Amino acid sequence: MSDTKPSSSAAIAIDVLETEAAGLHALAERFRDQAQAAAFERAVALVLAATGTGRPGRVVVSGIGKSGHVGNKLAASLASTGTPAFFVHPAEASHGDLGMITSDDVVLAVSYSGEGDELRAIAPLIKRLGAKMISLTGRPQSTLARLADVHLDGGIEREACPHNLAPTTSTTAAMALGDALVVALLHARKFSADDFARSHPGGSLGRRLLTYVRDVMRAGDDVPRVPAGASLGEAIVEMSRKGLGMTAVTRDDGSLEGIFTDGDLRRLLERTTDLRDVTLAQVMTRTPVSIAPDALAAEAARVMEDRRIQQLLVVDAGKVVGALNLNLLMAAKVI
Structure with missing residues (x-):
């Protein structure tokens, strides 16, 4: 000094x-x-x-x-x-x-x-x-x-x-x-980071390092999904009913065909208000970003941030097994 x-x-x-x-x-x-x-x-x-x-x-x-x-x-x-x-x-x-x-x-x-x-x-x-x-x-x-x-x-x-x-x-x-x-x-x-998390299970760091996608995702009947042949109206109803701001579009065997989100709907309404002749196949996103159930929830948060999306489908062996959004990650205190 x-x-x-x-x-x-x-x-x-x-x-x-x-x-x-x-x-x-x-x-x-x-x-x-x-x-x-x-x-x-x-x-x-x-x-x-x-x-x-x-x-x-x-x-x-x-x-x-x-x-x-x-x-x-x-x-x-x-x-x-x-x-x-x-x-x-x-x-x-x-x-x-x-x-x-x-x-x-x-x-x-x-x-x-x-x-x-x-x-x-x-x-x-x-x-x-x-x-x-x-x-x-x-x-x-x-x-x-x-x-x-x-x-x-x-x-x-x-x-x-x-x-x-x-x-x-x-x-x-x-x-x-x-x-x-x-x-x-x-x-x-x-x-390792996992070792550190095991000694901090009650803190935010422990939650980030020990919480997996399967722990926070919606599963079973709570997953919004419609078959590939569904109408746009059916997709909107399912999306609204399940409250995740999106719905998966799946094939007969449960594999992922695409995703339709509230963002897709807003963009569609910016182009036209006449939805009578619009099909789900025309407006859904094909081959969407997905994540595995055994991935860390913190990784799901990073993917959403990097891709600037708010929802994510969970896919295991090609089949849709879950869904999550930013609100679920926030509720789990991962972010």
């Missing part, structure tokens, strides 16, 4: 963002160093050795103050991406919660100074248990850095606070370095 006093709140915001961005850039450059990169690789290997398939270990994250808030977030991010993890407050650990840590675990200690009394008090006990420890500090010569099996250096040149006191750039750096560990472990585990 510059010594010149910013002239407005917006200028202060820009100064803070640039200061923290510079801190992250410097942190990334530091990890290009062979020794720093090797330390990060060891940290990833340590966690994988403890928490891999069939292993009982967890990552126990601990920190106090602002570092504790960072630690809470990192524990949640690890747990949601395939690495068993939870947060333990270091002060509570000194009053019984240390029993939550076993020799199979890896403790991730977050402290910018590396000298917090609460973490320093439990660090020797963690080592005595036989648990491994990774420290994330801003001071490589600190007590926690020296006691750890692996030290990750999250040091920054200065805080964004004008007094260089309030944790700002340092907590941003700790969060980013922790996120780097999270993502590196995610890659090492080959953690």
Whole structure:
């Protein structure tokens, strides 16, 4: 941050963002160093050795103050991406919660100074248990850095606070370095989007990744459909009765012949209001876009968006088995 006093709140915001961005850039450059990169690789290997398939270990994250808030977030991010993890407050650990840590675990200690009394008090006990420890500090010569099996250096040149006191750039750096560990472990585990959705079943992301077309489509008698020889009037009645803004046109064997939508009807009425001599075959869309029932509902939403359509027929082995529209996807909270 510059010594010149910013002239407005917006200028202060820009100064803070640039200061923290510079801190992250410097942190990334530091990890290009062979020794720093090797330390990060060891940290990833340590966690994988403890928490891999069939292993009982967890990552126990601990920190106090602002570092504790960072630690809470990192524990949640690890747990949601395939690495068993939870947060333990270091002060509570000194009053019984240390029993939550076993020799199979890896403790991730977050402290910018590396000298917090609460973490320093439990660090020797963690080592005595036989648990491994990774420290994330801003001071490589600190007590926690020296006691750890692996030290990750999250040091920054200065805080964004004008007094260089309030944790700002340092907590941003700790969060980013922790996120780097999270993502590196995610890659090492080959953690997929489906895996992520399974740990987020209640959220919008889980709905997008775990909801299939078959879960939201209309099926059976609820699918609007008329035979290939139906009249235009019959198609309009069916379309209105089923309320999806379209009807499938099917052959005798149930295979898809075409689709007639409310958009097709509007376009027809723009040309003529005399529908007596108009046949369904003349105005329906042949070989319409369709989707399989086992496709993700999110994919159906993407197809509709790309094709600028609001309805979609569901086809399996050439036969019409369902239908859906944007309203059904919205009701399912897929979009």
